[in-house]
Amino acid sequence: MLTARRVLIVAYDNTQILDIACPSSALDIANRCGANPPYRIELGTVSRRPAHSSAGIALTAGQSLETVAGPLDTLLVAGGAGYEEAAADPRLVTQIRRLAPHSRRVASVCTGAYVLAAAGLLDHRRATTHWGYGDRLAARHPTVAVDTRPLYVRDGNVYTAAGVTSALDLTLSLIEDDHGPTLARAVARELVSYLHRPADQAQISMFLAAPPPGDRLVRDLRGHIGAHLADDLSPAALAARAGVSTRHLTRLFTTHLGTTPARAVRAARTEAAAHLVRSSALSLAAVGRRCGFRSAQTLRQAFLDHYGAGGDTIRRMPDMPRPRARPGRETPVP
Template identity: 40%
Template sequence: MSNTFCGVPVRRMGILLFDGVKTLDFVGPAEVFVEANQRVAGYEVVLLSVDGQPVQTSIGARVEVSAAAAEAGRFDTVIVPGSEQPPAKFVTPELLAAARHLSFHTRRLTSICSGAVVLAQLGLLDGRRVTTHWKFAADLTRRFPAIKVDADAIFVRDGNLYSSAGVAAGIDLALALVEEDHGADVARQVAQLLVVYMQRAGGQSQFSASLAGPAPRSPLVRKVVDVICADPAFPHTVQTLAAHAQVSIRHLTRLFRAELERSPAEYVAFIRFGVARDMLHAGYGVTEAAIASGYGTSEALRRAFIARLGISPRKYQQRFRSTGVPAVPEPMEAVS
């Protein structure tokens, strides 16, 4: 459902809160929509609860809401955030009833993090592809075998149902919704205002390069990894890294292979490639990404991309030049 402001449609974005709700799960997306209003008169954010009473968030803050879910009217989009509490505690019959009511009074239905469990228990995700925070994915798969859980995606769209991995990924999904509503330029401007990446596409992994693969087990390897990640463009060599760690090249190489399954040189290349890829996602040019990540030239980065992915960085960037949710001319009216 939409109202108008100076003749411009305003989309009502309902966010269903409850005691123990993860604060960033709802604050992040809400700020995206509020920030978007600096560029377009696009959104009215409406905080809801089961009974219209204030809720206490994960950080202990008391949050006032605008209305009870059953009395709030119709929405363009409804968002159900998650919680760090186990679903058995926060997914109450009252919350399920409120979410069910809202699902009949919105055009788009969205879950953040373990909010997917609420929609799953209502049967709304059966046969659908969804995602959630990686630590909840296995349990969601086990409990609801009719759901196609993508445990690695940042966010997923399946028809009018949207889901995200939660926490910061909720911001990525909100930016995707803004792009769907108002185009990539507006979404990019909002991302710039919030000083966040614009182009973490939905299919991008939940794990950054430095988090992928085995984690360092020893303080010495962690120390060297931190040096690499802090300045990937520095001309790191196994000699400089061993000198920093005050160990022999042979010893450092042995530790890296044992803990990270890569040599020091391979790990530097791995991190540099991840940084370059993320910069391309964020909209930087190929040359900028090459210099900042340590490749030095666009040709060196091009060779690395072709070797790893079989395509050039420019073609790769073209595939991910938006948030990954296609713009579709859907009507503003809510559907029942």
Template identity: 40%
Template sequence: MTGQRRRIGILLFDGVKALDFVGPAEVFSETNLTTDAYELRFYSPTGADVTAFMGLRIGVDGAASESGPLDTAIIPGSERAPAVFDDADLQRAITDLARQARRIASICSGAFGLAATGLLDGHPATTHWKFADALASRYPRVAVDSERIFTKQGDIYTSAGVAAGIDLALSLVEDDHGAEVARSVAQHLLVYMRRSGGQSQFSAALKMPVPRTSIARAVAEYVSDDPTRATSVTELAAHVNVSPRHLTRVIRDELGVTPAAYIASLRLELAVNLLESGASIAQSASASGFGSPAALRRAFLARYRVTPSGYQQRFRSTVAPPAGELSA
């Protein structure tokens, strides 16, 4: 494809999640500001306009069967998955685009579309963590890895939810035009080249309920105001004017964890934010209340299965560093 624009075909359908295709499309469009590298085309199963899950009506360039040769076909997801991908016309459209494309990628629950047409048989795949169990159950021939941000085997790619589509698109740009171009695009879009770790860093946080009661909120504020101060159950209970036993019961009932585990999660989130802002590992450990880089490292490995240094290294490129580099 040297010397000519790469044609990207994005399949739209009723119920499509807008962010799943808008994010990657913006990555390719941003790349065009400096390289004029991509031609974006949008298709639907029949060529008719579609309505996104949010209610937005979207025009398309034509039917998937009329796409012509493509460099890349992208299948976004839907909150109506997996049922939406049971539609025969949609499956036929996915097959049509796949036959015309050099490579094919799914975003979020779009993996159900690739799996339904047999394209993922024998391949590793990921999707948003909330869909992962259903994907594995429905399609046992697919090697589902719910921890991955995105997967690649040959010319077949899958990615996790929403923002992971941007990660994947940046990786495709890097494959096509090198790390410097991809890094420039990421900087202009104010996103990272590649986020560290896997989906557990997001699913764990999202699964923990936001504090509702005044007691739980007061604990969160107390820790956030000064993560370095002592936060035993007795001291926290005194701060919120309840007994240690009552505090433990409230936190466990509302958040499903002990006060100590909740505090550790708050401190770890702060450490992540500090690392992402450019702070050193020692600075992040000290400011977030871990006391030492070693303590922060243990917490990172336990939660994210990656070291703090490995976390920072992964932001340098969309390509994950060799496994040995993550053990430091």
């Protein structure tokens, strides 16, 4: 039995204090709301030096990274203005690379993704970072499938978040994975936060998009779909997760999203695949696997149905294509 979930947050000079405060505060509140086992939160730096945040506040580290021994539940690297120096620091990168195999999961916030990438932990994985830094990350690490569309991304046991307040969305998702939705909702209420923005919500112009569905069950399922594109997302699987019948699930999606569960899943997978095609050099087959399609041909057909263009055309477009606004018969979930 676990006595505590040990979470090590890694900081460095010119770090973004919110990238540390959002996860640590949410986990602390989770403990006060009854997390069992509780989280044990630690802050680590190279040689246990104080980390001077870009806001001018110095953070005292409790751990020297060189002396930390596993196992760890979560290893999380913060972002911040000092990310270039951090990613180029062999002492820091060596310790991240050493600790990662001893961690149940590894995460980054914002430009902390640069440190994970420098340690080789994002190779051949889908990852996100702040929208303003994605192109540079992709150019520097061509084996990383950078997607700056979502708020956070999970690829295996590696999690990356877009930046700043998306750290809270990611942490609420981790709490829900660890302890269930009831505790995550309790933490969000204490934080006076919306629970929680779905992973696939766009980083840019999110307030200009259609309002989130009013039904909490639909809202939570939409977030689950965006964060688990490669999983079984059939109507039956979604209904089982929500604890409702497939018929009731279809009624809820039709009422609150104007579409069926199958079409919603296919649209989420297709749009995520389009962003991945445009932001990486991955083959259509590799993109398809990451986004839940059985084959490259199935993905090509989804692109044609959704955008009226094939994958190669989408890759060459200067901007993201717009979905075709036309009714059609439901296409089975791939």
